[in-house]
Amino acid sequence: NAGVTQTPKFQVLKTGQSMTLQCAQDMNHNSMYWYRQDPGMGLRLIYYSASEGTTDKGEVPNGYNVSRLNKREFSLRLESAAPSQTSVYFCASLKQGTTDTQYFGPGTRLTVL
Amino acid sequence: GENVEQHPSTLSVQEGDSAVIKCTYSDSASNYFPWYKQELGKRPQLIIDIRSNVGEKKDQRIAVTLNKTAKHFSLHITETQPEDSAVYFCAASIYLNTGFQKLVFGTGTRLLVSP
Numbered sequence: 001n002a003g004v005t006q007t008p009k010f011q012v013l014k015t016g017q018s019m020t021l022q023c024a025q026d027m028n029h030n031s032m033y034w035y036r037q038d039p040g041m042g043l044r045l046i047y048y049s050a051s052e053g054t055t056d057k058g059e060v061p062n063g064y065n066v067s068r069l070n071k072r073e074f075s076l077r078l079e080s081a082a083p084s085q086t087s088v089y090f091c092a093s094l095k096q097g098t099t100d101t102q103y104f105g106p107g108t109r110l111t112v113l
Numbered sequence: 114g115e116n117v118e119q120h121p122s123t124l125s126v127q128e129g130d131s132a133v134i135k136c137t138y139s140d141s142a143s144n145y146f147p148w149y150k151q152e153l154g155k156r157p158q159l160i161i162d163i164r165s166n167v168g169e170k171k172d173q174r175i176a177v178t179l180n181k182t183a184k185h186f187s188l189h190i191t192e193t194q195p196e197d198s199a200v201y202f203c204a205a206s207i208y209l210n211t212g213f214q215k216l217v218f219g220t221g222t223r224l225l226v227s228p
Binding site: 033036076090102105 | 119122143157159204206217218
């Protein structure tokens with residue numbers, strides 16, 4: 001049981017390049033999230049997926065798109081990277097009902113030059 | 114929009130002292146309040162949580178209290194140890210009009226425990 005996994009762990013992009021951050025969970029959770037973490041600003045929600053087939057914007061969605069490929073996988077895409085998107089990105093999953101605990105992946109550290 | 118405020122942003126204590134971190138939330142419909150600990154370079158991990166039907170919850174050296182009327186909740190760590198040094202985040206659950214819950218996080222408290 002690997003929990004929540006993310007790839008890659010580190011990435012450096014040039015302004016204008018695109019990339020996709022991958023996230024997968026093997027806990028059969030319905031809901032998944034993408035956050036960004038910047039110094040002094042905590043965790044800010046980019047997009048979330050309440051269940052397979054649905055996605056919605058969070059607090060800071062501009063410049064990002066997501067795909068909930070199936071129940072396990074939730075990817076985050078940067079179409080044209082900007083220096084302001086330099087951050088640490090965390091994926092999380094949540095099992096609603098008995099608990100509202102979010103389980104986080106190990107994070108992706110992204111630098112946009 | 115929904116907001117969770119967390120204080121202090123940094124907290125330095127001596128080993129063995131107690132540490133208290135406080136949060137306030139704005140949405141009176143919030144009913145779930147988790148606390149996460151994040152060590153340097155690692156992912157956030159849940160350490161304790163509380164639901165709105167409970168005023169206090171304890172787990173060994175860690176306790177959380179909730180004042181629904183004042184919309185305050187706090188994390189208490191007793192007999193602090195150097196391994197407690199980390200960033201701590203509070204969060205409050207927010208209900209969306211679809212019935213789905215999401216968490217809104219505070220900005221974090223960096224706790225440093227000196228030997």
